[in-house]
Amino acid sequence: NAGVTQTPKFQVLKTGQSMTLQCAQDMNHEYMSWYRQDPGMGLRLIHYSVGAGITDQGEVPNGYNVSRSTTEDFPLRLLSAAPSQTSVYFCASSASRGNTEAFFGQGTRLTVV
Amino acid sequence: AQKVTQAQTEISVVEKEDVTLDCVYETRDTTYYLFWYKQPPSGELVFLIRRNSFDEQNEISGRYSWNFQKSTSSFNFTITASQVVDSAVYFCALSGFYNQGGKLIFGQGTELSVKP
Numbered sequence: 001n002a003g004v005t006q007t008p009k010f011q012v013l014k015t016g017q018s019m020t021l022q023c024a025q026d027m028n029h030e031y032m033s034w035y036r037q038d039p040g041m042g043l044r045l046i047h048y049s050v051g052a053g054i055t056d057q058g059e060v061p062n063g064y065n066v067s068r069s070t071t072e073d074f075p076l077r078l079l080s081a082a083p084s085q086t087s088v089y090f091c092a093s094s095a096s097r098g099n100t101e102a103f104f105g106q107g108t109r110l111t112v113v
Numbered sequence: 114a115q116k117v118t119q120a121q122t123e124i125s126v127v128e129k130e131d132v133t134l135d136c137v138y139e140t141r142d143t144t145y146y147l148f149w150y151k152q153p154p155s156g157e158l159v160f161l162i163r164r165n166s167f168d169e170q171n172e173i174s175g176r177y178s179w180n181f182q183k184s185t186s187s188f189n190f191t192i193t194a195s196q197v198v199d200s201a202v203y204f205c206a207l208s209g210f211y212n213q214g215g216k217l218i219f220g221q222g223t224e225l226s227v228k229p
Contacts, residue, residue, distance in 0.1 A: 031215025040122070042204060042219035050215060058216070090158065094215050101148060102217060104158040 002026050006091050006105035013081040013112045021076040021108050023091030029103075030096040032074040036060065036087040037107075043090060049074055050096070081112045115140045117207050119220035126195055127228050134190040134223045136205030142166075144210035147181065147188045148217065152202040164188065195227045 007022045025032065033048040035058075045058030047066040055066050063085060065077040074093075078085060088109050092102040116139040126132045138147065149161040162172060164181050172179045176193045192199055202224045206217040 033215055033217070035217075035219075040221060042117075042119075042221045043206075043217070044219070045216060048216050088156070092158075092215075092217075096215075100146070100215075101160045101163050102215070103160070104150075107156055 004091055004093050004103050004105040006089075006108050008108060009106065011108060011110050013078070013110065015081060015083060015112060017081050019078050019081065021078075021089055021091075021110075023074045023076065023105060024072050025074075025091075025093040025103070026072065027093060027095070027103065028071060029093035030071070031094045031100075031102075032068065033058070033092045033094075033102065034064070034066065034074070034076045035090045035092065036085075037090060038087050046076065046089075078110075083112045086110060086112045115142075115145075115207055115209070115218045117205050117218050117220035119203075119205055119223050121223045122221070123224045123226070125226045125228065128197060129194050130227075131191060131193050132195050132225065132227075134192075134203050134205075134225065136188045136190065136220060138186050138188065138205070138207045140207060140209070142209050146208045146210070148206040148208070149179065149188075149190050150204045150206065152204065152222070154201070158204075161190075192225075195225075197227050197229055200225060200227045 004025045034046040035043040049055045049068040091105040094102040118137045145166045147164045151159045178191045180189045202222045205220040
């Protein structure tokens with residue numbers, strides 16, 4: 001069972017470069033979210049989606065874009081990477097009914113130099 | 114606004130000790146969900162429990178137990194007879210009724226170290 005798959009696992013970017021973090025889930029979940037984890041701050045919500053074609057901002061959206069063209073995929077785009085975006089990024093998915101705990105991907109460790 | 118506070122940044126215990134991780138939350142919603150997640154040194158996030166605001170019964174799962182008290186807005190987590198494998202960062206999280214698992218507010222996390 002794949003669950004939530006994030007790629008890549010590690011990435012180093014130079015300041016100003018752009019890139020896309022990929023996230024895919026095979027559980028047919030309606031909800032998908034992106035979080036960043038920084039030391040001492042827990043996980044903070046960047047963007048989330050309640051279904052294909054619907055996205056909204058979370059607590060720390062600046063510098064990131066998302067789109068959701070299919071139920072399965074929810075890519076996160078860094079438009080112009082900055083050192084402040086050095087973090088561990090987690091993608092999550094959850095169902096809208098029933099057991100609604102979030103299932104997380106393995107995380108992407110991003111370093112911006 | 115919603116907020117989750119885990120005041121204990123780090124806890125260190127010796128194996129077989131009992132340990133309680135505190136979680137205090139703030140929300141104006143009358144219906145909400147509370148969660149605990151474990152993040153072992155390998156880095157993945159592992160779901161432990163979900164509790165809705167209507168259910169104040171305490172829950173026990175093996176060596177783990179949870180105490181939910183709406184009167185004090187707390188959802189504390191106790192590990193009985195701790196083991197080295199319990200060493201991890203533990204996160205408490207909150208979500209509203211309509212978003213449930215899709216929009217979580219996390220606490221800062223408590224790093225538990227269990228020494229042999």
